[in-house]
Amino acid sequence: EKMIYCFYLFDRNGVCLYYEDWNRSKKLMGEAEEQKLIFGLLFSLKASVAQMRPNAGENKPAIEALHCYSTSSYKLHYFETPTGLRFLLLTDPGVPSLRECLRQVYSHIYVEYVVKNPIQPMGQPITC
Amino acid sequence: MPQRCNTLFIVNKAGGLIYTRHFSKENQLNVNDCLRLASTFHSMHAIAGRLTPAGAPSGIETVEADTFRLQCFQTPTGIKFIMLAEPMVSNLDNLLRQIYSLYSDFVLKNPFYVS
Numbered sequence: 001e002k003m004i005y006c007f008y009l010f011d012r013n014g015v016c017l018y019y020e021d022w023n024r025s026k027k028l029m030g031e032a033e034e035q036k037l038i039f040g041l042l043f044s045l046k047a048s049v050a051q052m053r054p055n056a057g058e059n060k061p062a063i064e065a066l067h068c069y070s071t072s073s074y075k076l077h078y079f080e081t082p083t084g085l086r087f088l089l090l091t092d093p094g095v096p097s098l099r100e101c102l103r104q105v106y107s108h109i110y111v112e113y114v115v116k117n118p119i120q121p122m123g124q125p126i127t128c
Numbered sequence: 129m130p131q132r133c134n135t136l137f138i139v140n141k142a143g144g145l146i147y148t149r150h151f152s153k154e155n156q157l158n159v160n161d162c163l164r165l166a167s168t169f170h171s172m173h174a175i176a177g178r179l180t181p182a183g184a185p186s187g188i189e190t191v192e193a194d195t196f197r198l199q200c201f202q203t204p205t206g207i208k209f210i211m212l213a214e215p216m217v218s219n220l221d222n223l224l225r226q227i228y229s230l231y232s233d234f235v236l237k238n239p240f241y242v243s
Contacts, residue, residue, distance in 0.1 A: 005181035025182045034179065041175045048168055049193050051161065052212055054134060055154045060194065069191040071176055073183030090181050097192070 003092040005074060009110070011123055012084025014039045018126045042078065042086065045069065067099055079103055085110070132214040133223075134196065137162065138231070140243070141206035143170035169210065173200065189221075203228055 009018040016035040029037070050062045063080040070076075070093045077089040079102035087102040114120055120127070134154075138147035145166035150156055157165065173187035180186070191198040197217060201209045201224035209224045209231075235241055 003182070021181070023182070026180060028178060028180075028185075037175060038179055041172055041179070044168060045172055045191070048165055048172070049191065051157070051165060052198065053193065053195050054152070065193045065195070067192045067194065069176065069188050071180065071189055072186040073180045076176075 001092070002095055004095075005090040005092075006088075007090075008035065008038060008086075008088040009126070010035075010039050010086040010088070012086075013123065014043075015123055016125065017085075038088070039086075042066075042088070046080075068097055077102060079106065081106060132217050133211060133220075134214070135212040136227070137166050137169075137208075137210040137212075139166045139170050139208040139210065143167045166210070169200070170208065173202070173208065199224060201225060201228065207231075 003023055005024050006019070006021040008016060011017055014036070016039070019031070019035065028034075046062065046066050049066045053060075053065060061082075063082065066078050066080075068075055068077045072093065074090050075093045075095055077091065077095075077098040079087040079099050081087075085106070087106060089098055089102060091098065114126055134150070134152045135157075136147070136149045136151070137145060140146050143166075145163050148159075148162050148166075169188075177185040177187040187200070187202055189200055191200075192215070195215065197213050197215045197220070199211045199213070199220035201221060203209075207228075209227055211220050211224055213220060236243075
């Protein structure tokens with residue numbers, strides 16, 4: 001059975017602009033602490049992945065490098081825009097890559113409803 | 129070792145790199161970079177386990193990137209076997225288990241090996 005657990009949206013300064021969860025059975029720490037931890041983890045993981053790439057991948061942009069990581073209990077899908085917005089989705093490990101889905105969320109939902117919203121302040125949690 | 133595997137790292141329980149082997153000629157990281165990378169991965173493995181939304185906490189098993197794939201196998205004793213390979217390689221988990229089996233036979237049973 002395929003499950004989706006949570007969604008995070010971070011801006012380039014580490015501010016969590018949006019968080020949503022479904023079917024989540026474990027919350028091991030407070031929300032703010034978890035957001036900082038996940039942002040930090042992805043920051044380091046992105047840097048390590050950029051370093052591990054074979055030479056053929058050197059000219060490709062670093063934001064395209066990390067696609068997803070899996071553990072035995074969840075899979076984290078990662079999509080970063082050139083402006084530094086990070087879309088994260090945590091799902092069941094059996095799910096194939098949802099990067100395209102995150103790209104659609106960015107272009108059809110975020111850009112249409114958040115960026116084009118004149119009263120939404122940039123860099124603060126999304127309320128609309 | 130198939131040509132499409134690039135590097136093998138073995139990390140001990142404390143996070144220190146104990147073995148590196150490069151199988152391809154390209155992107156030979158120098159020793160310091162390998163050490164740093166392995167230790168950083170050890171910490172990230174632990175943090176990812178703490179962030180689990182459901183199920184038993186477990187560390188990173190695979191990382192998929194655009195130009196490579198990383199597979200990690202953690203033994204019950206805390207040793208991590210990390211393999212970097214090309215993205216289309218499958219069955220790395222079995223390969224890492226076989227490597228673990230060789231490690232336990234030849235390294236741990238070696239009377240002169242100091243861990």
